[in-house]
Amino acid sequence: MELSQRVRTNLLFDFYGSLLTERQKEFVTLYFCDDLSLGEIAQRFRISRQAVHDTLKTAKESLEEYEKKLSLAREVTTKAQKGK
Numbered sequence: 001m002e003l004s005q006r007v008r009t010n011l012l013f014d015f016y017g018s019l020l021t022e023r024q025k026e027f028v029t030l031y032f033c034d035d036l037s038l039g040e041i042a043q044r045f046r047i048s049r050q051a052v053h054d055t056l057k058t059a060k061e062s063l064e065e066y067e068k069k070l071s072l073a074r075e076v077t078t079k080a081q082k083g084k
Contacts, residue, residue: 006032012063015072024059031056 009032017025030036030044031052038049038056045052067073 009060009063011073011077012067015076016063016066016070019066020059020062024055024062027052027055028059 009028013020013028013032017028020028027041030041031038036044038052041052042049
C-alpha cells in the first residue's frame with residue numbers, strides 16, 4: 001500500500017473510527033497502526049487472510065463514505081494548510 005494511502009486511512013480512522021464495528025476497529029488498528037500483516041492478523045483470529053482483507057476493505061470503504069458525507073478531515077487539513 002502506498003504511504004499516502006496509509007496516512008489517509010489513519011487520518012480518516014482518527015475522525016471516524018468510532019463509527020466502525022469493533023472488529024473493523026481492531027483490524028484497522030492492527031494493520032495500519034501496529035503494522036501487522038494480513039497473515040499475522042488472520043493467524044491471531046484464526047480466520048483466513050481473505051476474511052481479514054475483506055474486513056479491512058469494508059472498513060476503508062466506510063471511512064471514505066463517512067468522509068464523503070461529512071468532510072471533517074478535509075476541513076481540518078484545509079485549515080491547517082491555510083494556517084501555514
